Amino acid sequence: MIKKIILSALVATTLFTTQANANNLHEYDLVSNQAGLGIYKKDNDYGLGLGEIYVQRINMKHVDVKLMNGNKSGEYFGKALLSSYWNILSGGINALSVSNGAFFESLSGSTTKLSFPLKANGTVLTTGASNGYQNDRKMVAFKDKCASGYKCALVMNYSDSRFNSNSYQNVIVGLDAYAEGKSGWASIGRTFIGVDHSNSSNPIMYIVHGTQARQSEMRSIMNDLGIYDDAMVMLDGSGSSQLAFGNTKVYGSKGTGPDYRKIPQIIVVTKK
Structure with a gap:
């Protein structure tokens, strides 16, 4: 009996270690663990080695992901502090995490237009105020039912028809x-989304935050998580x-700190 218990423990440890090593998460500290959402942290040891890296590993078999925004009037979206979103959502819809999302046009004032298209719950909220970056746009699309039978995220090049x-x-x-044009050389806040398609029936979504990172460092971080160029998207960064x-x-x-x-717009991981 003792041998069986030890063997079971070794098998469980091996399975856990294999999964962690596959995504290099053994280098990170697990700082929050909910069913379907693990949040990991480590010092940024890439390139200039400034700041910290936070990784959200999201399994949508067990959690949901929602796109939410401030109050909207026409093309203008109201802005709010991260703490305000969190205080409302963590109590109201059982949010597990809240992250920044879309690029937006104006840092000043209480409202802003979003730079690129956004759709939530089947409604196109905006087609975007910017005419730039037409060839560099990528989208994260959420499909309600994937091969797993659950919602999943997909990354693809943007087109009007896909959107x-x-x-x-x-x-x-x-x-x-x-x-280019997003201060790629600077060590500033960065937010990237990536999808690991190695398990095609249940793709795992990652939201990665670098508090001080260059664009190239973020790409390397994503690569080490098993996410490559065609499966990652850069969202708003710097202080956003x-x-x-x-x-x-x-x-x-x-x-500068x-x-x-x-x-104006956030990504929310919630309990199902």
């Missing part, structure tokens, strides 16, 4: 990880790169 497809009720548009979970609030640097700016 408007009834197959994807929720879509957020960002930029290719190599897009923000994350809340439990009692923890993470704010990205705008180059953490920024606590208000943001």
